[in-house]
Amino acid sequence: MATAVPPDLGRPPAEVDRLLRGLNASAVEGESWLALFGDALSPQSRDWLIERRRTLAEAAPLPPVAERLRLVRAELARQGVDGFVLPRTDQYGSEYLPPGEERLAWLTGFTGSAGQAIILSERAAIFVDGRYTVQAGQEVDEDLFETVHLVDHPPARWLEEALAEGQAVGYDPALHTKAGIERLKKAAARRGAVLKPLADDPIDAVWAGRPPAPIAPIALLDEARAGESSAAKRARIAAEVVKExxxxxxxxxxxxxxxxxNVRGADIPFNPLTLSHLLLDADGRARWFVDPAKLPPSLVLDDAVEPLPPSALAPTLDGLGGARVLVDPARVHAVFAERLEAAGATLVAADDPIVPAKAIKNPVEVQGARDAQARDGVALCRFLAWLDANAPSDGLDEIEAAARLETFRAGHPLFRGPSFPTISAHGPNAALPHYRTNPASNRALTDGVYLVDSGAQYPDGTTDVTRTVAIGTSEPDATRCFTLVLKGHVALARQRFPTGTTGGQLDALARMALWGAGLDFDHGTGHGIGSYLCVHEGPQRIAKSGGGVALKPGMIVSNEPGYYRAGAFGIRIENLLLVTEDSHDGDERPMLGFETLTLAPIDRRLIDAALLDPGEQGWLDAYHARVLRELGPCLEGADAAWLAAACRPLAA
Known part of the structure; x- marks a missing residue:
């Protein structure tokens, strides 16, 4: 180290550097991370740690993609396999990854949130869904990788077509679920080829300067926010385990x-999570395999939760011979399932009981969601008022607009950061459903349609909202398309449905107006959302295929139909919906409905009222009256005047 560690830290230099490098690989912001070094830091030690962390953050440049691909192929040859299957994930199944787990981006240059690659000795392909086909075309070298639609031509089918008899394709068992790898094995077997688990991930073997595992401080979520103690949750889930x-x-x-x-962390961007593993016993006791460096000295855990270092997980699993361990094949990765089987444990294949329990929000979480959406709506309205006052302008661009929106949110003391990277997209950039604003593609907010999809984390809830607005003079057909999208949004929001209905059964409601005009969109209509957790949460979803489980009261799901015209504009209107009981006198069966949680005006300038029927106009006017009623008292001056104008009845 360049300078001696201050003596009051009481730690060896190597341990201090490991912790600081882990912090640099995490998403922790501000100075909360200093708690990992104790509560009595001297000013000199505090300043030294901040400077040392900054010094360690300096990264080495990456070699060209072609060289990275060459290095990986050489490593595959060294390990005796003919190819490698690389998903974009980590051993925890995360959507947002720490830097050292971004293997797909490192190898291919693709930065989207979902994808997979297959590398063979002479061919390579990257698989993305409809959200990312254009982005992959922009980011991935087509001379090195074929771009394949993940749904239309799945990796298993491509692999079966590409392999020859006798070939072996490697995979990292820590990165594939048991169910996922079984599909690939069957595809390979049909060609007389095999999939081979690799002890050493070939990407990790050649990735010089790969960032370490993240280390960020863990904090307890107070029961007043969670609505249920950890002990009660563990008892409830343990009972479901026994039932299975x-x-x-x-x-x-x-x-x-x-x-x-009831813990939160900052190991990964956007989601307040800590990366760890856990073994829950039938009596509700838990062994939590977590890096002890993440546990601040002040953190006090339940006596029935035993923290153990991550290195203890493998021997613990090895010692479970004769045990019956519930393993969700769609979630638990192959490395753990295979280890348990080798130890003599019986795998009980069943859905993870935590998933549906987490999806159904308790009354405290429901009220927290309402409060978070209202708080977020105030910030969004202030942003939209500012946008109307400042655009169109050659001096205002996508990046500045996204930064200004975050500034409005950050003005509230409960703001904990964005829940995903803001999509700030103007004109043709908005035609990419998951466009990521960057300096190379950044557009000025001149005349046209502007789409902003954003969200925030608060200790009482997670938000996700999209608004599409007119700036100056918009494209001639944008109003018609926007109104068709709005009709679908309204149809879903006001629909009643019997208990037992899945999101897949409701999906067409959001598309019918578009279908009538020969239009559609290539993404799901809605996803679940967590409570100060992940912005994308299951098992509920609203989509054409894989429509999820039956919707139940307490679930929160997004309502986000859209339309995207390549090279011209993109439209999406997104609110969050709470599933509620909605039975009326005369109903012959129990019925459910939706409560719209999101509060923000829908741009009247892009609505062709002639295309809306009286019921649709009535819904929109009632929604805007509610937005004005609930948010108006929180705004002042020009912002309040803007909201009143934005929420006028459609006929006014």
Whole structure:
């Protein structure tokens, strides 16, 4: 180290550097991380730690993608395999990854949140869904990788077509679920080829300067926010485990552990999670395999939760011979399932009981969601008022607009950061459903349509909202398309449905107006959302295929139909919906409905009222009256005047 460690830190230099490098690989912001070094730091030690962390953050440049691909192929040859299957994930199944787990981006240059690659000795392909086909075309070198639609031509089918008899394709068992790898094995077997687990990930083997595992401080979520104690949750989940005929539950998903233990962290961007594993016993006791460096000295855990270092997980699993361990094949990765089987444990294949329990919000979480959406709505309205006052302008661009929106949110003391990277997209950039604003593609906010999809984390809830607005003079057909999208949004928001209905059964409601005009959108209509957890949460969803489970009261799901015209504009209107009981006198069966949680005006300038029927106009006017009623008292001056104008009845 360049300078001596201050003596009051009481730690060896190597340990201090490991912790600081882990912090640099995490998403922690501000100075909360200093708590990992104790509560009595001297000013000199505090300043030294901040400077040392900054010094360690300096990164080495990456070699070109072609060279990275060459290095990986050489490593595959060294390990004796003909190819490698690389998903974009980590051993916890995270959507947002710490820097050292971004293997797909490192190898291919693709920065989207979902994808997979297959590397063979002479061919390579990257698989993305409809959200990312254009982005992949922009970011991935087509001379090195074929871009394949993940749904239309799945990796298993491509692999079966590409392999020859006798070939072996490697995979990292820590990165594939048991169910996922079985599909690939069957595809390879049909060609007389095999999938081979690799002890050493070939990407990790050649990635010089790969960032270390993240280390960020863990904090307890107060029961007043969670609505239920960790002990009660563990007892409830343990009872479900026993019902399935198991005596233990292996939990590898970070959001499941966060919910179960009422803890939050900052290991990964956007989601307040800590990366760890957990083994829950039938009596509700838990062994939590977590880096002890993440536990501040002031953190006090339940006596029935035993923290153990991550290195203790493998021997613990090895010692479960004869145990019956519930393993969700769609969530637990193969490395753990295979280890348990080798130890002599019986795998009880069943859905993880934490997933539906977490999805159904308790009354405290429901009220927290309402409060968070209202708080967020105030910030969004201030932003939209500012945008109307300042655009169109050659001096205002997508990046500045996104930064200004975050500034409005950050003005509230409960703001904990964005819940995903803000999509701030103007004109043709908005035609990419998951466009990521960057300096190379940044556009000035001149005449046209502007789409902003953003969200925030608060200790009482997670938000996700999209608004599409007119700036100056918009494209001639944008108003018609916007109104068709709005019709679908309204149809879903006001729909009643019998208990037992899935999101897949409701999806067409959001598309019918578009279908009538020969239009559609290539993404799901809605996803679940967590409670100060992940912005994307299951098992509920609203989509054409894989429509999720039956919707139940307490679930929160997004309502986000859209339309995207390549090279021209993109439209999306997104609110969050709470599933509620909605039975009326005369109903012959129990009925459910939706309560719209999101509060922000929908741009009247893009609405062709002639395309709306009286019921649709009535819904929109009632929604805007509610937005004005609930948010108006929180705004002042020009912002309040803007909101009043934005919420006028459609006929006014």
């Amino acid at each position: 005929g198991a005596d233990r539950l292996l939990v590898t998903a970070a959001d499941g552990i966060a919910w179960l233990l």
